[in-house]
Amino acid sequence: MAEARAFHTETATDEEIAAEAAVVGPFTDAVRALVDATIRSTVDLDEIRAAQAEIEAITERLTKEQIPGGYGVRYRTDGTGRAWGNAVIGLRNPIAPPLTISTEPSGRASADFRLGAPYEGPPGLVHGGVISLILDQVLGHAAGAGGRPGMTGTLTIRYRQATPLGELRAEAWIDRAEGIKTWAKGRIIGPDGPTAEAEGLFILPRWARERIARGESKGPSPKYFE
Numbered sequence: 001m002a003e004a005r006a007f008h009t010e011t012a013t014d015e016e017i018a019a020e021a022a023v024v025g026p027f028t029d030a031v032r033a034l035v036d037a038t039i040r041s042t043v044d045l046d047e048i049r050a051a052q053a054e055i056e057a058i059t060e061r062l063t064k065e066q067i068p069g070g071y072g073v074r075y076r077t078d079g080t081g082r083a084w085g086n087a088v089i090g091l092r093n094p095i096a097p098p099l100t101i102s103t104e105p106s107g108r109a110s111a112d113f114r115l116g117a118p119y120e121g122p123p124g125l126v127h128g129g130v131i132s133l134i135l136d137q138v139l140g141h142a143a144g145a146g147g148r149p150g151m152t153g154t155l156t157i158r159y160r161q162a163t164p165l166g167e168l169r170a171e172a173w174i175d176r177a178e179g180i181k182t183w184a185k186g187r188i189i190g191p192d193g194p195t196a197e198a199e200g201l202f203i204l205p206r207w208a209r210e211r212i213a214r215g216e217s218k219g220p221s222p223k224y225f226e
């Protein structure tokens, strides 16, 4: 089924993954800096045309070899996985801020992060959809950390005050759970306190339930959506 196809298993060792991360992490940071510079650079148009030619050459170099589709989630037999293409936390995704999310087995998650020019909506402020993106991920992590991973069924955001670009914090926790459903709550905190509050319903999807029923997975693990 389509959802399960993007879950890969791999045999890479800790050392191999660390060695790869040590190269692709800084590489992705460099592309993030390029995205920021694309928005904020004031060099003249000839310079931009010249830069475009160089960027296109680099893209051609990189796409000589590539995987089909998205990165997916690569799991090892111990259940740990890497979601390096994820739009919020992905080590290899320059669109991701990225967030480094700390979790607690009690079902809590938090991250301190910075959003710059690429995430702007209203002038100087974070785009409401980006706030929703981040809260979706952090609430999902809280659910997963509590042993209750799921796909987002609903997500409600209350935007209490504008969120300025800059240093921010996100926090989330499991509010309640019932069967395959987990309700998580969370918020974004800016320099003047909470800016947005969220409640989400995370549902262990049918295909994951079927894998568990067939004995292919011991329980709601691996944490399918990390």
Ligand SMILES: CCCCCCCC(=O)SCCNC(=O)CCNC(=O)[C@H](O)C(C)(C)COP(=O)(O)OP(=O)(O)OC[C@H]1O[C@@H](n2cnc3c(N)ncnc32)[C@H](O)[C@@H]1OP(=O)(O)O
Residues within 6 Å of the ligand: 136, 137, 138, 139, 140, 141, 142, 144, 145, 149, 150, 151, 152, 153, 154, 201, 203, 204, 205, 206, 207, 223, 225, 226
């Ligand atoms: C740890 C890392 C965190 C990652 C965070 C990122 C999370 C994401 O962004 S996920 C991407 C966004 N979400 C999606 O794409 C989800 C798309 N939807 C789906 O996959 C499915 O509809 C899904 C999983 C929500 C439910 O599907 P399925 O498991 O087949 O549901 P189904 O068996 O019909 O219903 C199960 C129960 O859930 C309820 N339900 C189903 N969908 C919804 C929904 N969207 N909202 C509310 N309730 C729902 C049903 O009514 C039913 O309830 P009950 O048992 O009480 O009658």
